[in-house]
Amino acid sequence: MTARNISRFWEWGRKIICVGRNYADHVKELKNALPTEPILFLKPPSAYVTEGSPILVPFYSSNLHHEVELGVVIGKGGTAISQSNAMDHVAGYALCLDMTARDIQEDCKSKGLPWTLAKAFNTSCPISEFIPKERIPDPGNVTLWLKVNDQLRQNGCTAQMIFSIPFLISYISKIITLEEGDLILTGTPKGVSAVQEHDELQAGIEDVITMNFKVNRKNQ
């Protein structure tokens, strides 16, 4: 196999681990309890979509929400990584959307079912280009924002995270071995809301990056 290019991690990376309820203000807006340890769920790599391709509303949902999140791209794998070594395992970042079929998620929660249909469908993980680590010297203190049709919906700082990036890397890697090319979605600040067919989403990290996605409807 030829060397894999970390700046195109979505083409070969094998997992996406997402953290739920990691910003207190978002926990409140969804009327959830504050977590005492990270809430983890998975998206498959088939969920990736990059700029130029649309986000598709799943045929079975009528309440698709945006969640803007800082993604952490793993450069060096490991198991039971210590918090103090955690940042050595980071190659860089990506701006990500954790697209969520909120109606389906509520149904899954009430029935005690897994969140797969709400979180893991095709195009449920829009991502920016790869951001090398040096471009975000302090990932624990950057502002993420998201606009829908030019209206600001989300604007939050990663300093508000309940569980820090080093804590998450350490916590996850004790349970699920991290590998090069894996992506960790670190949770969303408040302001999540529904998107519709033909909406245009723009998101950014301070002065580091912006990205744009259109929303289309998927027919079954």
Next chain:
Amino acid sequence: MTARNISRFWEWGRKIICVGRNYADHVKELKNALPTEPILFLKPPSAYVTEGSPILVPFYSSNLHHEVELGVVIGKGGTAISQSNAMDHVAGYALCLDMTARDIQEDCKSKGLPWTLAKAFNTSCPISEFIPKERIPDPGNVTLWLKVNDQLRQNGCTAQMIFSIPFLISYISKIITLEEGDLILTGTPKGVSAVQEHDELQAGIEDVITMNFKVNRKNQ
């Protein structure tokens, strides 16, 4: 990239999609409702373990269950695959265990949380060697069995599945694009039970294959 070898799908395949509650007798033993459509959840590829390496009880569980399942290995990817074409997308099979931290799963179900900690930990997906498609001419009518320390615990026929393999391939691929090297776990018959450190598991598919795994305890 050099050609990928489907007979070592676990080294490069990018997703594991599991189906819950697909045998009526197992649905009953866990006191669940019969599903009206497939229940899907994910394991990451880091969950794979092959013969010669042990199954590790997660440090946070005291009730790890075996679930013996027929795994379907995808040879040709696709989206919205029809049931009539579904078997053309199958390269072969693997005998699989869906190792489940039942105590954690019950807790997740009662709290409406995702099943990740119960289902996606390291070594939660023990697999046999690859079984070429021709060796199981009728995957809808083979017997799976599992023994713990030589005692038979599970023994069920895939004819008892609520949703057939072609139905599952078609259903999943409308939501989550299937790719070469993906694995679908098709659910377990009744007889699931707890395993302990030092237990020896043996499982098989009729006269097609057997596999053996030891259980160890993982220290945090």
